[in-house]
Amino acid sequence: MTKNSTNKKRRVHFDPDNVDIVVEEGASLLGTAIAAGVHIYADCGGAGVCGTCKVLIKEGEVESTRTEKLSDEEYERGFRQACQSRVITDLEVFVPVESRLEVGALARERSADWEISKKVAATSQKLETLATEWTFNPPISKLFLELTPPTLANNVSDLTRLLRGLKERYNLNNLSVDFNVVKKMARVLREGNWKVTVTTLVTEPKTGSNGERSSILTNIEPRDTRRRFYSLAFDIGTTAVRAQLIDLNRGKVQADGIQYNRQISYGGDVITRINYCKQPDGLTTLQQAVVGTMNELINDLLRQFRIKRENIYHIVVAGNTTMMQFLLGLEPEFLRLHPYVPTINIPPLVKANSLGLEVGEHVYLYALPSVASYVGADIVSGIIGTGVYQRRKLTLYVDIGTNGEIVVGNSDWMVSASCSAGPAFEGGGVKHGMIATQGAIEGFEVNPSNLEPTIEVIGNTKPKGICGSGLVNITAKLLEAGGIGQDGKFKTDLPTKRIREGVDGYEYVLCWAPETQINEDIVITEVDLDNLIRAKGAMYAGYKTLIKSVGLASADLEQVIIAGALGSHLDIENAIFIGLFPDIPRDRYIFIGNGSLLGARLTSFSTDMLDAGAKVAGMMTNFELSERTDFNNNYIAALFLPHTNIDDFPSVKEKLAKPQKN
Amino acid sequence: MVFEIPKTSYTGKVREIKVGKGDKSVTVGGETAYPFYLFEGEMPHLPKIAMEVWDSPPAEWAEAALEPFLGVTDDPVAWAKKCINDYGAEMIALQLVSTDPNGLDRGADEAAEVVKKVADAIDVPLIVWGTANHEKDTEVLRRVCELCQGKNLIIGPTEEGDHKKIGASAIGYHHTLIASTPIDINLAKQLNILLGNLGVPDEQIMIDPTVSGIGYGIEYCFSVMERMRMAGLTQQDEKLQFPIVCNISKEVWKIKEVHIPTEEDPSLGDAKKRGILIEAISAMVLLLAGGDVLIMRHPEAIKLVRDMVAELTAS
Numbered sequence: 001m002t003k004n005s006t007n008k009k010r011r012v013h014f015d016p017d018n019v020d021i022v023v024e025e026g027a028s029l030l031g032t033a034i035a036a037g038v039h040i041y042a043d044c045g046g047a048g049v050c051g052t053c054k055v056l057i058k059e060g061e062v063e064s065t066r067t068e069k070l071s072d073e074e075y076e077r078g079f080r081q082a083c084q085s086r087v088i089t090d091l092e093v094f095v096p097v098e099s100r101l102e103v104g105a106l107a108r109e110r111s112a113d114w115e116i117s118k119k120v121a122a123t124s125q126k127l128e129t130l131a132t133e134w135t136f137n138p139p140i141s142k143l144f145l146e147l148t149p150p151t152l153a154n155n156v157s158d159l160t161r162l163l164r165g166l167k168e169r170y171n172l173n174n175l176s177v178d179f180n181v182v183k184k185m186a187r188v189l190r191e192g193n194w195k196v197t198v199t200t201l202v203t204e205p206k207t208g209s210n211g212e213r214s215s216i217l218t219n220i221e222p223r224d225t226r227r228r229f230y231s232l233a234f235d236i237g238t239t240a241v242r243a244q245l246i247d248l249n250r251g252k253v254q255a256d257g258i259q260y261n262r263q264i265s266y267g268g269d270v271i272t273r274i275n276y277c278k279q280p281d282g283l284t285t286l287q288q289a290v291v292g293t294m295n296e297l298i299n300d301l302l303r304q305f306r307i308k309r310e311n312i313y314h315i316v317v318a319g320n321t322t323m324m325q326f327l328l329g330l331e332p333e334f335l336r337l338h339p340y341v342p343t344i345n346i347p348p349l350v351k352a353n354s355l356g357l358e359v360g361e362h363v364y365l366y367a368l369p370s371v372a373s374y375v376g377a378d379i380v381s382g383i384i385g386t387g388v389y390q391r392r393k394l395t396l397y398v399d400i401g402t403n404g405e406i407v408v409g410n411s412d413w414m415v416s417a418s419c420s421a422g423p424a425f426e427g428g429g430v431k432h433g434m435i436a437t438q439g440a441i442e443g444f445e446v447n448p449s450n451l452e453p454t455i456e457v458i459g460n461t462k463p464k465g466i467c468g469s470g471l472v473n474i475t476a477k478l479l480e481a482g483g484i485g486q487d488g489k490f491k492t493d494l495p496t497k498r499i500r501e502g503v504d505g506y507e508y509v510l511c512w513a514p515e516t517q518i519n520e521d522i523v524i525t526e527v528d529l530d531n532l533i534r535a536k537g538a539m540y541a542g543y544k545t546l547i548k549s550v551g552l553a554s555a556d557l558e559q560v561i562i563a564g565a566l567g568s569h570l571d572i573e574n575a576i577f578i579g580l581f582p583d584i585p586r587d588r589y590i591f592i593g594n595g596s597l598l599g600a601r602l603t604s605f606s607t608d609m610l611d612a613g614a615k616v617a618g619m620m621t622n623f624e625l626s627e628r629t630d631f632n633n634n635y636i637a638a639l640f641l642p643h644t645n646i647d648d649f650p651s652v653k654e655k656l657a658k659p660q661k662n
Numbered sequence: 663m664v665f666e667i668p669k670t671s672y673t674g675k676v677r678e679i680k681v682g683k684g685d686k687s688v689t690v691g692g693e694t695a696y697p698f699y700l701f702e703g704e705m706p707h708l709p710k711i712a713m714e715v716w717d718s719p720p721a722e723w724a725e726a727a728l729e730p731f732l733g734v735t736d737d738p739v740a741w742a743k744k745c746i747n748d749y750g751a752e753m754i755a756l757q758l759v760s761t762d763p764n765g766l767d768r769g770a771d772e773a774a775e776v777v778k779k780v781a782d783a784i785d786v787p788l789i790v791w792g793t794a795n796h797e798k799d800t801e802v803l804r805r806v807c808e809l810c811q812g813k814n815l816i817i818g819p820t821e822e823g824d825h826k827k828i829g830a831s832a833i834g835y836h837h838t839l840i841a842s843t844p845i846d847i848n849l850a851k852q853l854n855i856l857l858g859n860l861g862v863p864d865e866q867i868m869i870d871p872t873v874s875g876i877g878y879g880i881e882y883c884f885s886v887m888e889r890m891r892m893a894g895l896t897q898q899d900e901k902l903q904f905p906i907v908c909n910i911s912k913e914v915w916k917i918k919e920v921h922i923p924t925e926e927d928p929s930l931g932d933a934k935k936r937g938i939l940i941e942a943i944s945a946m947v948l949l950l951a952g953g954d955v956l957i958m959r960h961p962e963a964i965k966l967v968r969d970m971v972a973e974l975t976a977s
Contacts, residue, residue, distance in 0.1 A: 487822065487856055636848040644848045644855070645899075 012091045014038045015058075029055065029062060029085040029093070034265050040082055041099050041264055050268065050429070053082040054099050060091035071503050096518070134608040138248050139202045139366065140218075140314040142226045143170055147194040158185050162220070166198070175200065177217045180361050185220050192222025199313055201364055202607055203349060205614075213607070219313070219362035228311040230254070232301075232359075233600035234294060235378060236319030236327060237261060238270055238402045239426045240435060241290065242597050243297040245305060246604050248313070253601065255305055257297045260435070262289040263326065268428050269402055269420075270322040274332045287329045291356040298358060315352050315365040318600040320376035320403055324367055327355065340373040340624070345617060366610070368603065369617035374418035377613075379405040380620075382563045382595025384612040385602050389414070389619070393558045396543060398581075399595060400425050400564035404539045407620065408546050408557075414616070415550055417623040419542035419631075421535040425468040425564070430528045431504065434465035439517055441510060442470040448481040451496040453510055464517040466510070466524065469570045471532050474510070474524055476574035479641050480655060483508065486641045488529040536580040537638035543582070544638070545631045546623060554582035554648075563595030576652065579642030583649040669702055670695070674895045676954070677903050678707070679865055681753075681816050681838050682787030688752060690868075690954045691905035696891060697952050698974045708971055709949050712753035712789050713745040714911050714959045717776050718760035718768070724920045726934035730961050738776055739783045746786060749964065755789040755957040756780055757912065761802045762793040774805040781813045789816040789957065791909065794842070796824040807831035818842055818907070819870055822853055829860045840907050842870035845882055847889050847902070854901045868955070869904045875914035875944040887951035908948045911959035914941045942966040 008025040012032050021036035030053055033040050041052045051069025057078045062085040070079055082099075147165045148154065156164070159182060166172040181198075189196060199219035205212060229248040234241065241261050245254040263286050267273040277283045302309060317327065321342050325332045328350065330343045347367040352359050368377035379399055388395045389411055397407040404421040407414055427433030427440070434440050441463045443456025457463045466474065478484045483491060483499065490499050490506040498509045507523040516522050547554060560581065562570065572589050575581050581589070592598060603609040625631045637644040646653045678692040690710055695703025719736045720728070730749070734740040738756060745751040756777060760768040781788050790806055792799035803817050804827060818840025820828045825841070832839045841857055843849040850869055857867055871890065873883045887906060893899035914920065920937035922930060930936060941963035945956050949971065958964050 485856060485859060487852065633848065636846055637851075639848075640852050640855075644851050646855075 010087050010090050012036070012087060012093060015092070015094045017095070023087055025087060026063075027087045028083065029080070029087060029091075030082040030265070032087060033082060033093075033095070038095060039260070039262055039265060040095060041260075047272075048081055048084045051081060052099060052268075054079050054096065055082045055085075056094040056096060057085075058092040058094050061088040062086060062091065063088050068503075134602065134606040134612075136251050136605055137607050138231070138314070138605055139603070139607045139610055140231065140248070141200050142197055142229050142313070143172075143200065144197050144224045144226055145169055145195070147189070147196070149194045158189055162189070162196075162198070166217075172200070172215065174214050175217050176203075176214065178219075178362065181217050181220050188220050188222050195223050197221045197223065197225040199362065201314065201349075202610070204346070205611075213610075216364075218364060219360070221310075225311075228308070230307060230312050231314040231316065231604045232298065232312055233597060233604050234297075234315065234317045234319070235381075235594055235597040235600060236290060236294075236317060236323040237378075237596075238320065238323060239264065239268075239423065239428065241293045241297060242594055243294070243301065244597060244601055245301045245307070246601060248604070251605055254307075255301050257301050259293050259297050261323075262293045265289070268423050270320070271336055273326070274322065274336050277332055283326070283329060283331065286326050288356060290323070290327050295356075295358045309358070310360045312359045312363060314604065315357070315359065315363060316368070316600045316603045317365060318368040318377045318381035318596040320378050320405075321370045321373050322376075324370065324377055328367065329355070335373040342370065342373050345370050345372075346614065366603070368600065368613050371416055371617050371620045372418075372622040374403060375405055375407075375416045375620070375622050378596035379407060379416065380613055380617050381597075381599025381603070382561075382592070383407060383414070383599070383616050383620075384609055385595055385599030386561055386563075386592060388561070389612065389616050394552070394556060396547070396557045396560045397595075398539065398543065398560065398562050398564070400539065400562065402426060402428065404535075404542055404564075406539075406542050406546055408543070408550060408552070409620075414620045415546060415623055416620045417542055417546045417625050419538045419625055421538045422531060424471065424528075424531040424535040427465065427467050427471070429531045430466060430471060431507075431525050432465045432510075432522045433471070433528070434467055436467035436469065439464035440467035440470060441465070441522065442467055442473065444470060444473045444477050444510075446477045446481045446483065451478075451481060451483050451494060451498055451508075453498075455510060462515060462517045463511050463522055465522065471524070471528065472536075472578060472580065473571055473574045475529060475532055475641070476571075476577040478508065480577065484529065484641075486656075488533045488641055489526055532578075533639055533641065536578055537635055540579055540581075540638040540643070541631055541634035542625060544634045545625055545628055548630070549623060549628070554584055557582070557584060557588065560584070560589050561595070562589065562591045563593065563598075576649070577642060577655070579638060579640070579649060579652075583642075583651050667701075670699070670896065672703055672895045673898050674900075674903055676891075676894060676905060677864055677867075679838060679868060679905055681814055682785075683812070683814055684785060686785040686787070687814070688787050693891075693954075694895070696895065697950055700975065705975065707954075708975060709953060710752050710955050711945075711964050711967065712755040712787075712955055712957045713742075713749060713751035713961075713964070714755050714757060714957055715741045715745065715780070716757050716759050717773065718766060720759075722916075724915060724933070724937050726920070726937045727915050727959055729934075738780050742780050742784050746784060749961040751786060753787045753789060753955065754780065754784055755791060755909075757791045758793065758802060761798055763795055763798050767798075770801040770805040773802050774809045777806045777815075778809050781810050781815065787816065788813065789818070789840075789907070789955075791818055791840075791957075794819055794821065796821065800824045800827045803828050804831040807835040807837050810837070811835040814838065816840060816868065816907075818868075818909075820853075820857070822849075822856070825853060825856055826860060829857055829862050832866060833861055833863075836866070838866045838868060840868050840870045841904075842872065845872045845886050847886050847893065850886075850890065851893075851899070851901045854904065858901070864900075864904075867904050869902075869906045870909060871906060873908045873910050873913060873944075873948055875910065875917060875940055876947065877919065877940075878913070878917060880944060880947055884947060884951040887948070887953065891952040905954035906952055907955040907957070908945075908953040909957045910944055910948060911941060911957055914944050915959055938963045938966070946970050 013020050017038045019036050023032045064080045064085040145165050200215040201218050202213040231246045233244045243257045247254045266276045346369040349364045352363040352365040368381045370376040399405040402423045405418045407416045438459035440458045441455050445454045504525045504527045507525040509521050511522040642649045642652045676691040676693040680689045692706040734744050742754045760766045761773045815837045817837045819842030820839050841853045890902045894903040924933045945967045
């Protein structure tokens with residue numbers, strides 16, 4: 001054996017997960033972690049440029065390429081970027097809290113949807129923002145049936161007997177039958193002593209049938225099981241996957257769950273992940289990563305609420321087009337190449353277990369339809385969930401996330417566009433960024449005379465990072481207090497210790513190390529501010545361009561619905577102050593939290609929503625912003641706080657006109 | 663029915679900025695209409711041409727450009743005087759080429775001394791142009807501001823990355839600033855707002871939109887300058903109502919077409935004439951786009967541009 005042989009086995013131990021794995025010498029540390037089930041945040045997909053996958057090598061040796069993402073101090077202490085490191089000897093590795101994707105012991109996000117539903121219930125005006133005129137008739141139904149047992153005189157086949165029974169009792173015709181039902185029905189019928197519960201699912205409308213839907217018989221169970229009847233709604237986000245367990249008998253959400261999308265280990269944004277698919281088995285890897293995330297959510301929800309796996313009968317999924325293609329295992333390459341065509345807009349029903357989801361083999365997965373490569377089912381879902389397509393009120397619907405999506409219109413017409421905002425709103429690409437879970441700094445006030453902050457942390461714990469809405473609040477308050485200029489650069493001559501020069505240029509210390517969970521100062525840097533300004537600039541330029549392209553102005557908007565990651569926790573004044581939203585009367589704004597999940601849930605409740613989804617996807621005209629010359633101009637104009645044209649923000653202009661400290 | 667020529671309705675005016683000291687001080691700007699639209703408004707101060715002087719002998723100038731300045735290129739004071747006395751320069755633009763950290767890297771004190779000498783020796787306004795290296799310009803231009811207090815110089819370029827420190831010096835020692843941004847109307851406006859926030863008075867700001875010569879993207883510069891004028895004159899955009907400075911000669915005289923000798927490619931025509939024409943036509947285009955001050959090099963090119971201005975403004 002030569003010295004450089006790569007066949008030597010090395011044992012790697014990861015803490016705090018306390019897991020061991022044996023790999024070959026020379027293996028990538030990031031890959032080793034993923035193989036061991038230790039999920040590490042790797043925003044750039046392992047290119048070494050983001051610095052989010054820092055780990056501490058406690059014992060042993062790695063071969064590592066050092067980048068400027070590690071400070072001297074960190075390097076000395078033994079921190080390395082997992083993606084840049086290869087295993088040389090046996091290792092003891094510690095994954096620090098900020099590099100960890102929290103799986104298993106999952107930090108449950110404050111349930112935005114629930115807060116919303118409370119808010120919605122509170123005022124009748126807000127009630128209007130939910131879809132109306134739908135009836136509770138889930139696409140999936142359970143029917144109980146008592147059949148006459150066969151005799152020599154009445155000896156038709158089991159299936160014929162069953163279908164006859166359904167026709168007589170429920171007037172059901174033209175049912176197609178899932179083969180899985182046929183396989184088990186002989187035993188099930190007899191086990192239940194000819195008392196059975198069958199499940200039917202409406203299918204896609206037949207072509208040329210005037211939208212009529214027929215049904216498939218998807219399951220048969222012995223005896224009366226109608227009491228146990230659940231479905232799952234999912235929103236597959238680029239950063240996080242959210243799930244709801246729905247009790248279809250009572251028409252209510254039983255439980256909520258959220259997990260980081262495990263695909264993050266292969267890249268923080270969709271483009272990096274699409275590129276990852278060029279690797280051998282890349283698409284399979286990503287498909288399994290998201291399915292794994294969903295399974296973990298399913299298992300978690302089932303365990304917590306003591307629900308048996310076989311009592312899940314249906315799954316509805318919404319998400320952006322790329323996420324849907326990953327989930328369905330469809331080649332994503334062409335989404336990112338001119339002319340940006342998706343493989344499919346209206347996905348056919350698919351057996352959930354054929355994708356790897358751990359549910360009964362009778363469960364079909366319904367994926368909401370999408371409009372274009374970058375205007376996905378998540379936005380269609382939000383539009384149907386909020387009933388925008390039902391009212392004449394001119395509405396701007398904005399889904400804020402890594403990929404910002406925008407719809408303008410009403411019941412007569414709709415135009416849509418998407419713009420790449422980057423992950424800043426979800427805490428990505430931000431030095432101490434994180435999603436809005438326990439330990440995230442969200443609220444922020446600052447004393448203008450000495451720039452001393454007051455922070456508010458989700459869960460009232462010690463802070464460990466900053467979430468997207470926190471970032472917006474911090475930026476707005478620092479701007480108002482004169483700590484940063486309209487270009488998002490710190491004023492460096494103020495009498496405060498909190499503004500100082502750090503590794504990434506100037507930064508502001510939100511919280512000193514002893515008061516944090518991570519034992520280092522939590523800061524917001526000029527690079528973070530830059531990322532936020534780009535994100536909000538892209539969003540603002542997006543709706544400015546879209547509104548203008550249909551001959552309207554911001555002032556014409558009768559209602560603005562804000563969905564997405566920032567959702568309900570966003571302070572509207574602060575968001576307008578930094579120029580994220582147009583400066584129009586505040587009572588036109590409505591926050592709905594996760595619109596995608598809302599629509600998926602309503603689709604679980606009502607077949608009417610299936611029709612609505614198809615209708616909305618069909619009526620939306622998509623604009624490619626990258627093809628419009630005024631978008632870039634609007635974008636550059638929006639890269640300023642609040643905006644280059646301050647007259648578009650009269651209320652901010654007034655506040656900024658107060659003499660600033662220099 | 664009588665045909666009436668439609669007129670643009672103007673709501674704004676370009677700011678008048680006075681630079682230099684004494685009898686030969688110059689006021690630029692003040693337009694109330696698009697460039698040379700004298701049938702719609704006024705152009706109280708005709709565009710000015712500042713002649714270029716380098717603070718170190720130019721090594722790579724085309725022969726045609728060197729010829730008018732033979733014997734003075736190693737002495738900025740003599741060079742500036744020649745421009746004024748022989749070629750009637752209304753302004754001088756001293757390019758601090760020697761301070762380039764990738765070149766001679768001359769120190770701030772030494773460079774500022776040269777500026778002071780030139781400023782003392784001439785009576786027309788003086789533009790001082792750095793190297794667009796933020797650290798170096800901050801050092802050099804601040805020293806220049808200090809040493810030449812009271813001269814009311816025009817100092818540039820100030821960019822987003824160095825505007826705070828240079829801006830503070832310009833306020834303190836009262837010089838006019840050239841706010842420089844890379845060919846974008848929004849970036850130009852943003853820098854002007856930042857300078858305003860810093861406390862630079864509106865009477866001490868000019869815009870450098872970044873320009874290039876014909877054949878090298880001048881259409882883009884034209885469009886950006888035109889839009890600045892539209893915003894300032896018809897859309898009441900106060901932050902774009904500043905005079906525009908075009909540092910054009912440095913751009914045109916470095917392109918390959920002015921360096922190819924006649925015999926190497928006869929189809930391009932006479933080398934000397936070619937350089938002069940490229941400079942002159944580029945300058946004319948920029949004047950039509952809204953330039954208020956042009957930095958130019960060749961006396962014959964300057965003469966052609968002056969002729970054009972005279973013709974366009976003849977009553």
